[in-house]
Amino acid sequence: MNLRVKQPLVELDRFERGAELPFPDNQSSFDIATLLRVLSARKAIVLGTIGVVLTLVLTIFLFIAQTYSATAVMMLDQRKNAVADVNAVLSGLPADTASLQNQIQILTSRQLASRVVDKLKLDRDPEFNTEIATGFWGIFGAVEAAEGRAKGAAGDRIIGIGREATVNRLLKRLTVAQAGVSTSMTISIASIDAVKSARLTNALADAYIEDQLNTKFDATLKATEWLSSRARLMAAQVQTDEAAVQKYKAENGIVDTATGGSIVDQQTVSVSAQLINARADLAQRQAIYDRVVQLQRTGRAVEATQVVASPLIAQLRGQEAELQRQEAELSNRYLPKHPRLIDIQSQKQDTRRKIAVEIARAIDGLANDVAVGRANVQSLQQSLEQVQSTFQNQNSASVQLKALESIASSSRSIYEGLLSRLKEVQGQEGIAAADSRVISRATVPTIASPHFATVVGIAIPAALVIAIFFAFLAEALDPSLRTTGHVDRYLGLRVLATVPELNAQSTSRSPADVVVDEPSSSFAESIRGLYLGLSLENAEDAPKVVLVTSAVPGEGKTVIAVNLARLAARNGRRVVIVDADFRRPAVARTMQVASPAGGIVDVLEGRSPLEQSVVSDGRSRAFVLSGAVKAGDPSDLITSDALRNLIATLRGKYDLVVIDSAPLLPVHDTLLLSQFSDAALFVTQSGKTSRDAVVAALRLLKSTKTFVAGVALTRTKIDPRYEYQNYLNATPAGAPPASVGLGQRILAASTSGVNRLRHLVFQTNTTHAH
Numbered sequence: 001m002n003l004r005v006k007q008p009l010v011e012l013d014r015f016e017r018g019a020e021l022p023f024p025d026n027q028s029s030f031d032i033a034t035l036l037r038v039l040s041a042r043k044a045i046v047l048g049t050i051g052v053v054l055t056l057v058l059t060i061f062l063f064i065a066q067t068y069s070a071t072a073v074m075m076l077d078q079r080k081n082a083v084a085d086v087n088a089v090l091s092g093l094p095a096d097t098a099s100l101q102n103q104i105q106i107l108t109s110r111q112l113a114s115r116v117v118d119k120l121k122l123d124r125d126p127e128f129n130t131e132i133a134t135g136f137w138g139i140f141g142a143v144e145a146a147e148g149r150a151k152g153a154a155g156d157r158i159i160g161i162g163r164e165a166t167v168n169r170l171l172k173r174l175t176v177a178q179a180g181v182s183t184s185m186t187i188s189i190a191s192i193d194a195v196k197s198a199r200l201t202n203a204l205a206d207a208y209i210e211d212q213l214n215t216k217f218d219a220t221l222k223a224t225e226w227l228s229s230r231a232r233l234m235a236a237q238v239q240t241d242e243a244a245v246q247k248y249k250a251e252n253g254i255v256d257t258a259t260g261g262s263i264v265d266q267q268t269v270s271v272s273a274q275l276i277n278a279r280a281d282l283a284q285r286q287a288i289y290d291r292v293v294q295l296q297r298t299g300r301a302v303e304a305t306q307v308v309a310s311p312l313i314a315q316l317r318g319q320e321a322e323l324q325r326q327e328a329e330l331s332n333r334y335l336p337k338h339p340r341l342i343d344i345q346s347q348k349q350d351t352r353r354k355i356a357v358e359i360a361r362a363i364d365g366l367a368n369d370v371a372v373g374r375a376n377v378q379s380l381q382q383s384l385e386q387v388q389s390t391f392q393n394q395n396s397a398s399v400q401l402k403a404l405e406s407i408a409s410s411s412r413s414i415y416e417g418l419l420s421r422l423k424e425v426q427g428q429e430g431i432a433a434a435d436s437r438v439i440s441r442a443t444v445p446t447i448a449s450p451h452f453a454t455v456v457g458i459a460i461p462a463a464l465v466i467a468i469f470f471a472f473l474a475e476a477l478d479p480s481l482r483t484t485g486h487v488d489r490y491l492g493l494r495v496l497a498t499v500p501e502l503n504a505q506s507t508s509r510s511p512a513d514v515v516v517d518e519p520s521s522s523f524a525e526s527i528r529g530l531y532l533g534l535s536l537e538n539a540e541d542a543p544k545v546v547l548v549t550s551a552v553p554g555e556g557k558t559v560i561a562v563n564l565a566r567l568a569a570r571n572g573r574r575v576v577i578v579d580a581d582f583r584r585p586a587v588a589r590t591m592q593v594a595s596p597a598g599g600i601v602d603v604l605e606g607r608s609p610l611e612q613s614v615v616s617d618g619r620s621r622a623f624v625l626s627g628a629v630k631a632g633d634p635s636d637l638i639t640s641d642a643l644r645n646l647i648a649t650l651r652g653k654y655d656l657v658v659i660d661s662a663p664l665l666p667v668h669d670t671l672l673l674s675q676f677s678d679a680a681l682f683v684t685q686s687g688k689t690s691r692d693a694v695v696a697a698l699r700l701l702k703s704t705k706t707f708v709a710g711v712a713l714t715r716t717k718i719d720p721r722y723e724y725q726n727y728l729n730a731t732p733a734g735a736p737p738a739s740v741g742l743g744q745r746i747l748a749a750s751t752s753g754v755n756r757l758r759h760l761v762f763q764t765n766t767t768h769a770h
Helices: 012-017 024-028 032-041 043-063 097-107 110-120 135-152 161-173 194-252 263-297 311-333 339-427 452-477 484-490 511-517 522-535 557-570 587-591 600-605 634-639 641-653 669-676 691-703 720-729 742-752 754-769
Strands: 068-076 174-178 184-191 436-440 495-500 545-550 575-579 623-625 656-660 679-685 708-716
Touching: 032 043, 032 452, 043 452, 068 097, 068 194, 097 174, 097 184, 097 194, 110 161, 110 194, 161 174, 161 184, 184 194, 194 339, 194 436, 263 339, 311 339, 484 495, 484 691, 484 708, 495 522, 511 522, 511 557, 522 557, 522 679, 522 708, 545 557, 545 641, 545 669, 545 691, 557 575, 557 587, 557 656, 557 679, 557 708, 575 587, 575 641, 587 623, 600 634, 600 641, 634 641, 634 669, 641 656, 641 669, 669 691, 679 691
Parallel strands: 495 708, 545 656, 545 679, 575 623, 575 656, 679 708
Antiparallel strands: 068 184, 068 436, 174 184
């Protein structure tokens, strides 16, 4: 008996540990093909979601009244008014972001909205007054009125709920926003009437400008009143302080001069100045006198400036010089005793005496000047001492007087400042300018909101996005295995074939007959790929006994086993299909062949020979060993040596033995049968069986060390060639030829064209090289 070596189930422990997926790069990538696959698989969810969203949007659109929104643009005026803004009571608004946001808060305030309500009498408008509204607006009006009563019912009953509701509705219709990064603001109010919308928007803009002017006027008025009251108080204070100064002067005998100072101060200053001048003059005269006396003692008195400056002395010195000249001339002509020479000498001596007398007289004059100056200094010194005595008596009184005068001066300065500011503020009452201006007034809008095209244009992409979200959410929450990627990711097993689901439109035949009656169909191609995957997976030692099983009933394992056997028989191989599901045999019924009553049970119990129990399939060259309608204890039959001998006999007589066994989870018969098989083919239905059930079933096979050749994914709703291409893309690099599935390669090459065939040859050569 040529049995294959049992290999453990691949990657099952990896799934249990939640480790990295077998092929993370290929499986976790997202592309257009993945999106289309998910949308195709979840098209019911996608179409349903799109339909529900569009229906809901259109229903809401039909029941919501269209409104018009007129827009006005206002700008914070950064220009300064040279007349009104000089020393203004309120400075101009800055144009920073915080100031713009503050103005937006003012525009959306209840106070400003109340002014618009009062001005336009919106409390009488059914669109805004919820108390008098009827029809469609009345429904929402009643709700808003009830909410207003509930919120206002704190303590005493609130009066004017209707007016407050009107203000609330106006604020809900109001939209104020900054225009880009500029200092402009856009204002719009929605209304069912286009003309009313423009009127409301312009009224709010005007109310805002008026509010700014009123704010400045009120501030100026309050400043005027405050300045007036303060000025009156300071006037009385100034009178009191100045009266205290005058009273103190009178009590202390302090008399002010025309310049504002006291007489004693002026006298002290004057006498001090005169004394200083007198002392300087005395010093000068004394110095001149001392110098002249000194020159006199040395005989050079005539060199003194005061002597030289005397006209008489100058004349006498001139005469002396003339006499000396004459004496010199006569000395040359006459002898010393000549009368004329003696007369000249006598005249010269007389002139010198006169000069000496005049010098003495000049010196005496200087001495008199010194005496006069000294007397003047002494007199001024005495006067200064008298004035200082008087000043000392008034010194203490002057200190207190200065304090009183300082208080009076401060009071007067404050009073004059208040009067000046009062005049400036009173001059600004009629020239105040607003800090904002309307640069674009609202015009009557022509387009209503919401617009049907806009709503549809937004609803369709939104519905598509929501539908895609729900599709991927359903994909993520789906616990079943639907694609080859799921099998690769969660099981780490090869998918030998993805068998498409048959429906009435594709074929009217039984699924077990398709491979015979419609050999060119996609269903038959998938069975052919499954057969090639099993037969050529190891060409030298192909499995002869293949166990076909599943996790739970109803996954199509019997159909797969029958089609696999018929396809192998059509290819010229001797094939027998054994119905080893002792509890629910279905092979004979599926193939529509007549079988002995006992079937495999009679053979195992020895009541019927094998040759009589095996019947031929009328649709193909395959043979069938059917199951029994009722079996005693299947466990006894499976564990007996008769079953081992039967499988060995069939292995020797047939090229391929296909065993249709029971599901793994309900019963454990298959675990016993797996000991006699070369390979197991695991069948699971796409989108039906949960991953947990499949993993539990494969874990049971792993416990028996059964070689699992691969998985057949049945009843798929996606093109199997597309699924196979995904599987090829998910094959890990460097894997051995057996892990790729040569049968599937041949199928892909035959259905994908010459380019795929060239790629297959290159991949196969590369794999063998490895």
